[in-house]
Amino acid sequence: MLDPRTKLEESKIADQFAGRGLNPLIEDPDGAVVTPMVESETSTDEQVMTINMGPHHPATHGVLRLVVSLKGEYVLDLKPVMGYVHTGIEKSCEQKSFWKAIPFVERMDYLSYFFQMQAYCGCVERMIGMEIPKRAEYLRIIHMELNRIHSHLVWLGTTALDLGAMSMFWYCFNVRDRILDLFEMSAGQRMHTRYFQVGGVAEDIPVGFTEKVKAFCRETPERVDQYEALLDRNEIFLQRTRDVGIVSRERLLELGVTGPLLRAAGEPWDLRKVTDYLPYGDFDFSVPVGTVGDNYDRYRVRVAEIRESIKIIEQAVEGLPEGPHIADDRKYVLPPRDELGTSMESLIHHFKLVTEGFRVPPGELYNPVEGPRGETGCFIVADGSAKPARVHFRDSSFINLQSLKDMCVGGLVADLIVNLAMLDPILGGIDR
16 A cells, blocks of 8 residues: 555545535536536626637647636636547558558557557457467566556656656656667667567567666666655645545546556556466566555556566566567468578568468457556457458547546646646547
8 A cells, every 4th residue: 555644534525616615517408518607705706717728739748628617726627629639540450451550559659559569469369369479478578567667757757847847857768768778679669669469579689688677677766766755755746746636446437447547546456467468477566556546646656566567577587488489370470580581481471471461260359458557458350351340449548538527626727737647648549
């Protein structure tokens, strides 16, 4: 349990409006417009103002528009408006072969691309009944947990920047850059690596990779200690996060919210513990949970997850099995590159897989994984051809965005900025 503070009394949460002269919001019969009913002890003529926050520049939290109703400094209503960066990625996947869709899916949530690839490749593998080698599973776990740390560091640096702690941004991105160096070393690319393939991973890790990963795992906990020392003793940060943006565990479950937002409210739900999409059961790690469900708990849970990911990576590197990095199934897997110059059969096989792809038996399947923002799942419908008939992703940012209104209504407009940052939305995944 993190930060074992006593829970706020329910009356304190329920009476957010009462102390500010506000009545509950009333919806019209069609549910299209929410009209706040305003009463004020000081003025009965005070008007409700509706403003547009955004669409924001992509360099902030994505191109998101928020239609916000305000009475003075207090938020009466909030409605997210999405669709400004719609790319049609899901539809594009349906026009490509199963093999060629991988670069599309990893560009939705651009901070957790390994998780998008695992959701998609794992779904295809389950549909064709393919088991990937143990070494490939461990390599996937190593890269996914590095990616989880990478995503949380970007969140921590940008959130602290939103609150005026500019130094945190540079400290977090310094460590994040080391992770990207590791990705470049193993996959040849710093982002959007296409490292995961149906059947395993594209290449085995190079010489020296495990040593660099071990060095990263030894040094990063000290950096995390520094982050906590900077923020946990910062009175401004504490006042802006503690008891702010509280949403109950029950309400989050109603909305389908998962990941750190749900665990911060005290629900220890983590797909790595309850499913077997990868052998996480081989490793000893904990699931951090909060006590209050406010922004401070969300911060504490994510920082604790960085430490737990380091534990998983260390165990995976130490226990990395020998053997192939990809399945030996020429029906679905490209032949080794060194055979292309000496074997005509391998060259023809390579050509047919790249140009025509492979066929997947008719059926449908959903494959979820635990991403940095919660459950990320891929649903595929196959019709027996070399192209998927339907590809759909459950993007955690899209689902979690529903909770923003509950976090903000009744609070200050200044807290809205903090709540949005703590939500950690990636609009590339929302507008897919």
